[in-house]
Amino acid sequence: MDRAELVELLSPQGLRLLDGLPAWDSKADIVRTVAALRHEGHPPGLVATVLSQSRLRARARAKFGEFASRMLFTEAGLEQATRLQVAALHAGRFARAGIHHVADLGCGIGGDALALAAIDLEVTAADSDEVTAAIATYNLTPFPKVRVLHARAEDVPLGGIGGAWLDPARRTTSGGTTRRLADAADYSPALDFAFGLADRMPVGVKLGPGTDRGVIPAEAEAQWVSVDGDVVELAVWLGSVARPGIRRAALVIRDDRAAELTADGDSEDAPVGPIGDYLYEPDGSVIRARLIGDLARSNGAWMISAGIVYLTADTPFDSPFARGFRVLERLPADERHLRQALAARHVGTLEIKKRGVDVDPAALRTRLKLRGDERATIVLTRDEGRHVALLVERL
Incomplete structure (x- = not known):
C-alpha cells in the first residue's frame, strides 16, 4: 500500500466501504465482487485497497481475534506482528519491572504497543515507514497514552522513557512480494543498536526463532515461545526485564495455557540408549x-x-x-x-x-x-x- 492508497482508504468513504464489506470469503468470486463495487461507483483503486484490507483482516484474526475487524494492516506488518496473547506477556514484563513508559521502536502495525497500552502503560511508538506509522496511529487511536512517530528507531528521543521494546524489521516488500531477510546484519534497526540500548535502560528484543544464537548477548535471557506447536519468536531480555539466573527459556502456550522450562544455560544432552516403549x-x-x-x-x-x-x-x-x-x-x-x-x-x-x-x-x-x-x-x-x-x- 502506498501513501495515496492509504489516504483514500482513511477517507470517510473508504472506511465506510471497508467496514460495510461482508466477512472475507476466499472461495467467493472476487471478479464479481469487484464488478459489483465498481458498479456502485467506487473508484477502482479504492476497491482494490479495501478488498486487500478485508483479506488481511481475515488472516489477522489468528493473531488479534475480534480486534482485527477494526484494525488496518500491511502485508509485511501482519507477517511480523506479535500475537496479542504473546504481546500481553511482553507488556507484563515491563509492568512487573516497574516501568511506566515504554518506547516501542519499530512498532509495525502496533500490536505490541496495543498490549502495552491495554495495561495503562504510556507508549512512544515509532516506525521508519510512513505508511506503517500511519496505520499504527489508526490502530492505536483508542489509547490516549500512546503517541506514534514516523521516525527511525535511532532518532527517537528517549528522555523520560523507562524501557524499550524493539521488533527489528526482518522482512522486506518489493513488487507486492514479502520476503524474509536471511542475515541479521540487514535488520532495521541493527541489532548492535537494539542491544546497545541496554546500557541505558531495560530492553526486550523480538527476533525470529531461527536467529543465529551467536548474536544473543551472553548476559541476556533468551526465551523461545511456541503457540499451539508453532515456534513464533525468540525474545531477548536485558536489564531488569530479564529474570535473574535464567539464560535459556522455552515457553509453551497451548489452548490458552502456558508452561515454561528454564535454565541458566544450554543443557547437556541426555545419554543415548535403545528405543523403549x-x-x-x-x-x-x-x-x-x-x-x-x-x-x-x-x-x-x-x-x-x-x-x-x-x-x-x-x-x-x-x-x-x-x-x-x-x-x-x-x-x-x-x-x-x-x-x-x-x-x-x-x-x-x-x-x-x-x-x-x-x-x-x-x-x-x-x-x-x-x-x-x-x-x-x-x-x-x-x-x-x-x-x-x-x-x-x-x-
Whole structure:
C-alpha cells in the first residue's frame, strides 16, 4: 500500500466501504465482487485497497481475534506482528519491572504497543515507514497514552522513557512480494543498536526463532515461545526485564495455557540408549532453547541417537513440553519392505514423521502406493545410528 492508497482508504468513504464489506470469503468470486463495487461507483483503486484490507483482516484474526475487524494492516506488518496473547506477556514484563513508559521502536502495525497500552502503560511508538506509522496511529487511536512517530528507531528521543521494546524489521516488500531477510546484519534497526540500548535502560528484543544464537548477548535471557506447536519468536531480555539466573527459556502456550522450562544455560544432552516403549518429540521451543537434556532427565528419558532430538522411555510420562507416542512395532526401514508391511496392515492414510533421515514424506507417501481403510503414523529416524521405521500411536 502506498501513501495515496492509504489516504483514500482513511477517507470517510473508504472506511465506510471497508467496514460495510461482508466477512472475507476466499472461495467467493472476487471478479464479481469487484464488478459489483465498481458498479456502485467506487473508484477502482479504492476497491482494490479495501478488498486487500478485508483479506488481511481475515488472516489477522489468528493473531488479534475480534480486534482485527477494526484494525488496518500491511502485508509485511501482519507477517511480523506479535500475537496479542504473546504481546500481553511482553507488556507484563515491563509492568512487573516497574516501568511506566515504554518506547516501542519499530512498532509495525502496533500490536505490541496495543498490549502495552491495554495495561495503562504510556507508549512512544515509532516506525521508519510512513505508511506503517500511519496505520499504527489508526490502530492505536483508542489509547490516549500512546503517541506514534514516523521516525527511525535511532532518532527517537528517549528522555523520560523507562524501557524499550524493539521488533527489528526482518522482512522486506518489493513488487507486492514479502520476503524474509536471511542475515541479521540487514535488520532495521541493527541489532548492535537494539542491544546497545541496554546500557541505558531495560530492553526486550523480538527476533525470529531461527536467529543465529551467536548474536544473543551472553548476559541476556533468551526465551523461545511456541503457540499451539508453532515456534513464533525468540525474545531477548536485558536489564531488569530479564529474570535473574535464567539464560535459556522455552515457553509453551497451548489452548490458552502456558508452561515454561528454564535454565541458566544450554543443557547437556541426555545419554543415548535403545528405543523403549515410548517415543517423545520435544516442543520446538525446547529444541531451540537447547533444553532437551533437562527435559529428558526430569522425566526418566534418554536420547535415541546423537544429534536426534527424539527422546524415549520405557514408561509413559505427561509433559507440556513434548508430544508422546506409544511404539507399537518396528517396521522394515527399506522402502520395498515398508510398502509391503503397510499393505498387509491395510493402511490407506499415513502420517510420516522424520528426524535424522533424508526423506521427502510427500514423495515417499506417493511411492508407497497406499490402499486401505486404516490410518497409521510412522516415525523414520535413527536408533543408536541405525535407520529405523517405527509404527506408533499418539498418546
